[in-house]
Amino acid sequence: MRGSDLDIMFVNRDKEVYDVKPCLHQHKSCLSMDTEDVKPGFTQLRLDYFVDQFLFENCEQFANKIYLSSKLWKQHFSFNNKFIIHGPCISDRNGLFDFAKCLHCKTWVFAARHWIARSNNSWPSYDVKQSIMRQGVLFVPIGNIYHDAVSGWLMLVTFFYKTKQYAKALRIIMYSLSKCTFDKLHRCMSDINHQWLKLKSVQNMCIVRLWKLLLVDTINFYEYSHLLPDELLLRKEDTHVSFPCSAYAYVLKFLCHYHLNNGRQCQADLDDLRLVIEEHYLMADLRMIASAYYLLGIALQIAGDAESAQRAFLLATKNT
Template structure:
């Protein structure tokens, strides 16, 4: 789902990459959503000169007197004013400034956003976006990694995929460096995702347990809170995965594997050394895990380590884990229901899908996109269709829609274009897509047509339906068990059983006039069932159906009182 959403969010100007724990397939408690935007209008040259394009800004790496893992980016060519404004002159050369890049990016975005390390974060702190640059060539400082490993991990194919991608650069320098403002950190984020995708289940559990220990056993201590991060744990996992034969990482060895990883973390802190996996010359603990900070952290880790594998029970995520299910055979339905539960309760999935609406417009009729979709296997086609459907709601709301009566050729063409786009919006859930069609009929004064679809939509809002943030009830479990969903794709389940919210964007052409009476152009978010009754009330009002207006109002009151199909 991350890959599908990233592909459809990317365009000719930038590539979107979901990164961090969620991008790696782990949704941890308290984690945020990390997104990388890679700008295609700027290219970093490592060794060879690419084919020259006057519309591209070219930068070259300069690693003289820079800490390993970091670089300066010297300006080679640009005619873009925005990029030129991000440059600083040093010793007669112009360098692309990470500090100016971050400042200018922040100024172009939401005024409530703030700088968080190399990222721009929203005011709630749940979304971190890193605006990055790309070099397609594998850099020389990491060339030894290609041939270093003599084990079977990672495989030759994975190594080749990593090399072919190249590296990224994130806008942050070495803290305290005299050139900090013009330094960039080399990022192997995509390479790390490719490596984690090769993990066995046992490796992934070890990685997750280390992150849980960090979150619930170490970071909750005030003096240790900001000393370690997930990236250090991931680095340790990579080194041990390279050292051990792949056959070791099996379920029967889970505890020894986990304790080996934990022991390595203790060793690294004791000796203040954690070597970057791709650039070992970069000791990431240098000037960080030292002095009193190191002593406090080492004491804390030693205490946890003394409990052996049982140290995981210091986390309530583990101590409260329901182990009863392990004493009985696990039915396929139980596993499927647990997957459904994860989807509807996933905070990260909700935020990530919401972010899809924020990126540039998708040309759903682009032949290149369609060819890319239909070249994938059957299950992935359904996921593409799910996200395209979700995207069509926003596209339709931006189409011009003049007047209410379809009485001339131009208006009729506008109407048909909007309707056809909205009909593609009915494939990602059971209700909201149809209610967007109702919005179109209401705006064009086709009240009877609108009421017909409203009745159909309300009939779909049954107690067994799913929505984001819910807790599955007995009705939901029984419904899932009776249906043939386990044999279907996730996208099929969402289309049949899921009830999404209605999002009317600012300046939407489909927003009912009654919602715009205050004269403010704002985004509206409504539960589908409540919006259905609201549109029913408006349609009956225009048709002078007084009794039906009262019934619709009673419906809204009941939905609100019972919080029926309403996200918390």
């Protein structure tokens, strides 16, 4: 199709995935599907046996088990400046192609059994389904789909902002900010947060519930991202940028009110943003504090306060 890119899947033949019990092979590394606490159609890949050091180096340990890390897996293949990570794929910087490095399961997995049993009146036909089943299943390491809810909502807010739907964006921002409470987990937490994690009610939660309900992570944009607001465009030397959700939410709130000509509310948003940064609210990492000051500088610049904007940019530089 004109204007679209080329999608390519490379199948790694010296590693195999098994649905139930792995059949250890002398010359192949083996991974098993672990579908506990994952959405339908997704799985974690647990390492059972390896013959190459490369696979082991791309795994991480969790709860005394070793799992393939999608992040390490993709980073290995984006080894130079010619390629960038684009979702589950590796892309060239010109955006001409996406390629995904896949793992193969030779059998039809149990989780996809409903697809086989669906009505024969619809496509594909019985013969086509049998042919597909004989090919097995391909697995693409895509990353965490159970990430924190706040950054997910803010990404949706960013979409509404980019499409000039400011009223909708503001409603979701208010909901997102209601989730940015002090008891949330975040990077470089204080001792108080670590003590809170020892509560029995928290320890009884599965990891998925912790991610969804209690984590407030950073919001990340990469080079060539179409979602990043125009006011926050990357510098030429940057390939990605990360912002603390608490500060990013208030900047988007300010930008929405600015475009709606709500001058009084713009000033209130700037005051809130200053307070969030001064209190280091849900941001303890120096890099996140620096990026928050950068956001404040941009907002002050837009508001016409060049002197305060300059001070904010200097504080951003000081904390890097």
